[in-house]
Amino acid sequence: MQGKTFFIDMTKCTACRGCQVSCKQWKNLPAVKTKNWGSHQNPPSLTPVTFKLVRFNEVNKDGKIRWNFMPEQCRHCVEPSCKLIMNMYVPNSVEHDAKTGAVLYTDKTATIDLEPWEMCPYNVPRRDEKTGVWSKCNMCIDRVQNGMKPACVTSCAMGVMQFGDREEMLAIAYERLAEVRKKHKDAFIADPDDVRVLFLGIGDPADYYEYLSADTAGL
Ligand code: SF4
Ligand code: SF4
Incomplete structure (x- = not known):
């Protein structure tokens, strides 16, 4: 399946958090009350109502x-382990959209009592404490099915994020990787064969986020 893919060039990100806010706006998700914990990263992690977080x-x-x-x-994984595991517990609780490759959670996930990292190598899904329902980014499937790009992509003034057909995004990502490597030999794309969100960065992937370190590949 070709489907869709994001390309996220972290070397250009200024951490303005426009993408984080636009995700909340489009999905009508509430803010999360936090306190100063010594970092500009806010909230401290993904939450059941925070699907996009600038780390x-x-x-x-x-x-x-x-x-x-x-x-x-x-990451909307090509072979999503969350879907495999959750559907073992509750059949059809997670769907995989055939056209886009979006991994979509349903309210049937509410009875699944696991930790995020037991289902997802990137520690992404979050569970609502009251309803039990699991949630995460759904690729703005309502927008994408109507020919639009995800809300976060359209909000980025720095050109960090691109979204489109997978082959096109892979080509753009590898072209940019070659360019960045002229200056930074240790530039990488994390897990390009496994995910539909291609993160390009410099140095040790774990220096961006500990869960970015798994199976990192480059050219
Ligand atoms: S909108 Fe763009 S520059 Fe701002 S935090 Fe998001 S990815 Fe980074
Ligand atoms: S990143 Fe995690 S939550 Fe997202 S599709 Fe992959 S396994 Fe599922």
Whole structure:
């Protein structure tokens, strides 16, 4: 299945959080009350009403400080382990849209009593404490099925995010990787064969987020 894919060039991200806000706006999701926990990353992690979160990491490399910003979300995996596991517990609780490749949760997930990392290698899904229903990014499937791009993609003034047919996005991502590698030999794309959200970054993937480190591949 070709389907759709995001390309997220983290080397261009300024952490303005426009994508995080536009996700909330389009989905009419409430804000989450937080307190200062010593980081601009707010809320501290994904929540049942926060499907897009800009992660902030301060990295000290040889005495030089670099900010790593990662607009985190569900990767819409090519072979989603969450779907495999949740559907073992409750059949048809997770759907996989044939045309786009979007991984879609239903309210049938409410009875599944697992930890996020037991279902997802990227620790993405979150469970509503009251209803029990699991949630995450759904690729703005309502927009995409009507020929529009996901809300987060349209909000980014820095050109960090692109969205389109998978082959086209892979080609753009590898072209950009080759360009970035002229200056940064350690540039990478995380898990390109496995996911529909291609994250391009520099250095150790775990310096962006510990769950970005798995099976990272490059050219
Ligand atoms: S809107 Fe773009 S620049 Fe701003 S945080 Fe999101 S990805 Fe980064
Ligand atoms: S990133 Fe996690 S939640 Fe998203 S499709 Fe993959 S396994 Fe499922």
